[in-house]
Amino acid sequence: MTKHYLSNNEQKYLNTFMKKIPERCTEAVINLKKTKRASFEEVYFLVRIMTIFDYISLVEEKGNTTNDIRFKTFYKGHAVYIRPHYKVENINPKSQDWSIDFVLTIHRIINNKEIFIDSLGIEYDGHPSHFTPDRLLSDRKRDIQILIKEHVNLLRITKDIVTESFIEIEKAIFSFFDRKISIIDEVQSKTLSYINSLEDIPTxxxxxxxxxxxxxxxxxxxxxxxxxxxxxxxxxxxxxxxxxxxxxxxxxxxxxxxxxxxxxxxxxxxxxxxx
Incomplete structure (x- = not known):
């Protein structure tokens, strides 16, 4: 058990949401705080995100030391993975790799195979240091490089938004998924229509x-x-x-x-x- 890595107040604060997700998932999330890879605010936000889905499970990637924890869920028949502290190689080889607070990836299931569609990265900007002019510029430059290297669309969230408008975050995530699903549906439909039309081509x-x-x-x-x-x-x-x-x-x-x-x-x- 890793709950003792939370203070009593933190434990009480999370209890309502922890009841909605499996214990193995809860332990894995709290473990992020234990290893000092996440603040309590980030842990709380991640737990809140996990609860917007009807089902969640823990997927461990053995042998992968960079992005070793995944949570799996589903959205409208599509597989969705939540990857905390997603590592991205820094363009400066002498600098530390970048870390996205967590990335959600959506996959279409075709013939029991998961076909990657797109990814949405979420950054929780809770610390005041995120809002200095130099840090704002640095973060935006980093976001551009992450989009170039990993094709991850980034959404930045502040503590106030989590506290006052969490429902809008939920809407944004589902809207992102819906749009990607709609595009893939259209591509598949037009592809199948074209293939079917080939049957009408004369010899x-x-x-x-x-x-x-x-x-x-x-x-x-x-x-x-x-x-x-x-x-x-x-x-x-x-x-x-x-x-x-x-x-x-x-x-x-x-x-x-x-x-x-x-x-x-x-x-x-x-x-x-x-x-």
Whole structure:
């Protein structure tokens, strides 16, 4: 048990919310305070976030020392993971890695496989040092680099917002998920519609005019338009394409033209050699 790492007041403060999540999850969250990786305010905020979901479980990633704790839940049939103190490699190799207070990732389940959709990082800015001009600038620069490196969308929360407008935080998280789900639904729907439409494409056959080359007389084939094939049931009257205006000299009679020899016209057989 790790509850003794909380003061009596802290324990009392959390009791209402702790009853809504499994004990293993509670122990794991409080353990963040034990290891001095999180303040009580951050622990409290994380517990509050966990309670907005109907179900939560602990997932331990053995052998992973950077992002080793995950909590799993579901939202509208999608897997959601909550990762406390999510580590991101600093762009300065001599500096400490960055840490996001926690990151929520949403995944679509297809054929029993979880397909990553997007992630939302949440930073709890409770300490006054977060609001100095230098720190504000530093945090914004860091947020940009995290978005570039990890593609994590960041939401910054203050103590006042948690205390006075927690319901708005809940709405923001679910709105983010709903939007991502909507985009994926649309992509899947249009992809399936396109795949189904392929069944209506007629059987293709080699173009009778250009013999599948796609070009003749130094131009795209007027029948298949450089595709090299035509619908099997397309009727082509080859008698209309026995003679062509020379594509080399443009029909200007000149003995210098190696293809029409000054005639200005070429046969289909010669036109097929002019690609």
């Amino acid at each position: 293709l056959t080699t173009c009778q005019l250009c013999n599948g080359i796609g070009r003749l007389n130094f131009q795209d084939c007027p029948i298949c338009h450089n595709m090299g094939s035509t619908p099997e049931n397309q009727k082509i009257d080859l008698s209309e394409f026995e003679i062509f205006t020379c594509g080399k000299c443009g029909g200007i009679t000149s003995n210098d033209c190696e293809f029409c020899a000054g005639e200005g016209k070429v046969t289909r057989e010669i036109a097929l050699s002019m690609t």
